Amino acid sequence: xxxxxxxxxxxxxDDDAGPVVRPYTLTGGRVRPSADGFDLxxxxxxxxxxxxxxxxxxHPEHRLLVELAGRGTPVVELAADLxxxxxVVRVLLGDLLSRGLVAVxxxxxxxxxxxxxxxxxxxxxxxxx
Amino acid sequence: MDxxxxxxERRGHRVxxxxxxxxxxxFGAGKTTLVSxxxxxxxxxxxxxxxxxxxxTDDLSGVETKSTTTVAMDFGRITINDDLQLYLFGxxxxxxxxxxxxxxAFGALGAVVLADTxxxxxxxxxxxxxxxxxxxxxxxxxxxxDSRRFSLEAVRRALDLDPDVPMVxxxxxxxxxxxxxxxxxxxxxxxxRGEPVPTA
Numbered sequence: 221x222x223x224x225x226x227x228x229x230x231x232x233x234d235d236d237a238g239p240v241v242r243p244y245t246l247t248g249g250r251v252r253p254s255a256d257g258f259d260l261x262x263x264x265x266x267x268x269x270x271x272x273x274x275x276x277x278x279h280p281e282h283r284l285l286v287e288l289a290g291r292g293t294p295v296v297e298l299a300a301d302l303x304x305x306x307x308v309v310r311v312l313l314g315d316l317l318s319r320g321l322v323a324v325x326x327x328x329x330x331x332x333x334x335x336x337x338x339x340x341x342x343x344x345x346x347x348x349x
Numbered sequence: 350m351d352x353x354x355x356x357x358e359r360r361g362h363r364v365x366x367x368x369x370x371x372x373x374x375x376f377g378a379g380k381t382t383l384v385s386x387x388x389x390x391x392x393x394x395x396x397x398x399x400x401x402x403x404x405x406t407d408d409l410s411g412v413e414t415k416s417t418t419t420v421a422m423d424f425g426r427i428t429i430n431d432d433l434q435l436y437l438f439g440x441x442x443x444x445x446x447x448x449x450x451x452x453x454a455f456g457a458l459g460a461v462v463l464a465d466t467x468x469x470x471x472x473x474x475x476x477x478x479x480x481x482x483x484x485x486x487x488x489x490x491x492x493x494x495d496s497r498r499f500s501l502e503a504v505r506r507a508l509d510l511d512p513d514v515p516m517v518x519x520x521x522x523x524x525x526x527x528x529x530x531x532x533x534x535x536x537x538x539x540x541x542r543g544e545p546v547p548t549a
Contacts, residue, residue: 259456260369260436260438260452260453261367261368261369261436263364263367265364292364292365294367294436296393296395296424296436297393297426299395299396300393300394300395300424304396305395305396305397306395306396306397307397325364327366327367327368327369327456328366328456336542338366338368338433339535339538339539340539341429341430341433342368342429342433342435342535343532343535343536343539345427345429345430345433346427346429346528346531346532346535347528347532349427349524349528
């Protein structure tokens, strides 16, 4: 959705900036998740057999996230699958995390990981592709 | 591996380690092409939201008149094995989206800077960015059909690159060529840690 801007021009908005959206409607205006730590490649894993009926306040998008995370999926892929901006998905994931419906596994910090075995596995794996 | 809240149990699921590699360079240098050539799935796209109101505030309610906009990020995946995946992220092409870079770069294994010899200066901001943050990178000199072939040494001089930084000629459309670039990056990371990966 591209809209003509009423009034003043916004510094971010021009033809290069992409469509203008109101994506945070879904989150009720919240732009910060309730928990930090949703790295783009953090794995989200849904609690097995979650009782979603106990949470009538959750949106359909929350429920889809739980479904998609059943097999363990990184944050960025969840966002792509739902076609939602990463920022929105983080807020929704925060809602799920605070209800214990998902777990989040952070990626290793590259400063001390991966160790040399992992790097070697990456090189070997790339050579074998 | 760190985990956040919940009981952290994996309950029979394997949670692979995901490593981030950034693909940077000027507009039109072949970032999306390289990610496409290497990804095992059709490259995916996601969006991050830019909002003047959102960057320093916690709540957008009451600011309905403020506009937001989005920036697309391309990414692709390479599965190394059951426990290890590489995620390739094409960095947004414009300098003003630097704050997206910061998030992408956090925890990244390293970066590939694609250089287009027709517009060499376009990759300067990327090189500066990774140098300043101490993120290991290699320079892939993308060989466009209609570009003059320069010697790698001439390009290295023009970029004023540290002699340790590997430079590789590549064709961003070609998977094998892209693999060579990634391998040189991972070997560079290992060398920097003083534990060179033995060549097979």
